[in-house]
Amino acid sequence: QKEVEQNSGPLSVPEGAIASLNCTYSDRGSQSFFWYRQYSGKSPELIMFIYSNGDKEDGRFTAQLNKASQYVSLLIRDSQPSDSATYLCAVKSQGGSEKLVFGKGTKLTVNP
Amino acid sequence: KAGVTQTPRYLIKTRGQQVTLSCSPISGHRSVSWYQQTPGQGLQFLFEYFSETQRNKGNFPGRFSGRQFSNSRSEMNVSTLELGDSALYLCASSRETGSNYGYTFGSGTRLTVV
Numbered sequence: 001q002k003e004v005e006q007n008s009g010p011l012s013v014p015e016g017a018i019a020s021l022n023c024t025y026s027d028r029g030s031q032s033f034f035w036y037r038q039y040s041g042k043s044p045e046l047i048m049f050i051y052s053n054g055d056k057e058d059g060r061f062t063a064q065l066n067k068a069s070q071y072v073s074l075l076i077r078d079s080q081p082s083d084s085a086t087y088l089c090a091v092k093s094q095g096g097s098e099k100l101v102f103g104k105g106t107k108l109t110v111n112p
Numbered sequence: 113k114a115g116v117t118q119t120p121r122y123l124i125k126t127r128g129q130q131v132t133l134s135c136s137p138i139s140g141h142r143s144v145s146w147y148q149q150t151p152g153q154g155l156q157f158l159f160e161y162f163s164e165t166q167r168n169k170g171n172f173p174g175r176f177s178g179r180q181f182s183n184s185r186s187e188m189n190v191s192t193l194e195l196g197d198s199a200l201y202l203c204a205s206s207r208e209t210g211s212n213y214g215y216t217f218g219s220g221t222r223l224t225v226v
Contacts, residue, residue: 034214043202043217044155088155090214099145099168100215104154 004091006103015112019076023089023103026070033065033072034100036088044088048074079110114139116218118203124224130191133221137184137205144186145215146178149200158201161186193225 003026013019021035032051036044050056050063050072062075072091076083086105093099117136125131137144146158157170161180178188184205190197200222204215 032214036217043220046214046216049214090155099157099160099170101157102147102155 004101004103006106010107012109013079019079021074021087021106023072025091030091032092034090035074038086081110081112084109116205118218122222129193132189135186135203141205143206145204146188147202195225198225
């Protein structure tokens with residue numbers, strides 16, 4: 001069973017701090033990695049994807065991937081109260097399928 | 113550019129009934145996938161369609177089925193509803209199968225089985 005594990009949280013950080021969200025995956029054949037943000041009562045929204053080892057930055061968000069360690073993380077710099085949401089890590093395996101395996105999410109609260 | 117459209121937004125059904133949910137992908141997106149989201153299990157993959165063909169299926173009973181039409185719109189059907197089928201059903205589309213760009217999700221259909 002291919003699994004994606006996330007710290008269930010909740011994770012609470014003060015406004016302006018760096019929030020660090022972590023994810024590990026079991027399938028070494030995993031090819032692409034995604035971070036989705038889901039506000040309460042809303043559908044998931046893609047915020048970043050990464051498929052090469054290393055860091056990928058987009059504004060206040062940085063995704064980090066280490067395939068050898070089967071680990072992917074998301075850093076949110078200068079956290080804002082509007083970042084309060086559940087963050088879902090998703091992994092896609094090799095092949096043509098679009099199937100994503102999701103972690104159960106980490107709930108982040110940014111306190112003003 | 114219109115997003116992924118799911119209808120209806122909310123449904124209340126009785127055990128034993130069947131239900132059909134609809135999904136219209138983003139224009140030009142040919143891959144449509146369905147997920148079930150519950151508080152206990154999180155997001156679980158149901159199935160994926162590309163060019164009217166089911167490419168992959170998750171570990172759900174045969175009561176869950178789907179199809180895709182030539183215009184890429186998709187429907188999923190759940191027969192003989194059970195209380196445990198109460199969930200948020202999400203449809204997502206992507207440009208093409210095998211892409212690295214991820215999905216765009218619709219707003220979902222909240223199904224309640226009573």
